[in-house]
Amino acid sequence: MYSVPYPSGTFDLLLNLVAESSVLVFWCSHSHLIDRTNTLGAYLITPAMGSHFAMYLANMQENARSALPPHDVERFIFVVQGSAMLTNASGVSSKLMVDSYAYLPPNFEHSLRAEGSATLVVFERRYASLENHITEQIVGSTDKQPLLETPGEIMDFQPGDFLNVKEVHYNQHGLLLLEGQGIYRLGDSWYPVQAGDVIWMAPFVPQWYAALGKTRTRYLLYKDVNRNPL
Numbered sequence: 001m002y003s004v005p006y007p008s009g010t011f012d013l014l015l016n017l018v019a020e021s022s023v024l025v026f027w028c029s030h031s032h033l034i035d036r037t038n039t040l041g042a043y044l045i046t047p048a049m050g051s052h053f054a055m056y057l058a059n060m061q062e063n064a065r066s067a068l069p070p071h072d073v074e075r076f077i078f079v080v081q082g083s084a085m086l087t088n089a090s091g092v093s094s095k096l097m098v099d100s101y102a103y104l105p106p107n108f109e110h111s112l113r114a115e116g117s118a119t120l121v122v123f124e125r126r127y128a129s130l131e132n133h134i135t136e137q138i139v140g141s142t143d144k145q146p147l148l149e150t151p152g153e154i155m156d157f158q159p160g161d162f163l164n165v166k167e168v169h170y171n172q173h174g175l176l177l178l179e180g181q182g183i184y185r186l187g188d189s190w191y192p193v194q195a196g197d198v199i200w201m202a203p204f205v206p207q208w209y210a211a212l213g214k215t216r217t218r219y220l221l222y223k224d225v226n227r228n229p230l
Ligand SMILES: NC(=O)N[C@H](N)C(=O)O
Pocket: 155, 163, 167, 171, 173, 207, 208, 209, 221, 223
């Protein structure tokens, strides 16, 4: 798990890297993100750890401007603090506030600007195409989405709620705890976690969560789906 000052602050990170059963603890610090102006950030999860995606925090300062991801790379952004203006190649702009998100298909021209300071969590991965499927830009906000029905399981946890089963699956996860606190089981280790913590879950790492705080838990979860794992 990484503990990041949340929702804003410096990007010094306490990192408990959980890969299979090994746990490493070390510190890493923020730096300027490549190709971006006025943006500090920290790569939290990258393929160097075995993931097939990157997850990073971008702390945009006044007049910050983003760069495009590399060729054929899709991007998902979620605003955790402040606001940012997303503009596409046709000049259409959307203001992204806290809890807003945007999916940007591979090779999709866009720019992101911050007027004041803004913190975004960004997921990027090399796009795996699917026959007869065309990707499109999606912009939305979690407060406009209905809670997904997941029988026997919930992903928005009230105090005392927990995952219905100890899960083991081929999918990878990058998780940012947005609200609340609780205990995360990864393999045979148990971690107290709270808002601001980030977890990398490799494929087939047994995982389970229980919300133990006095307020609800919400977490943002990357999960690779809809593709043959071969
Ligand atoms: N660790 C998790 O929250 N896993 C999700 N419930 C999931 O993969 O569906």
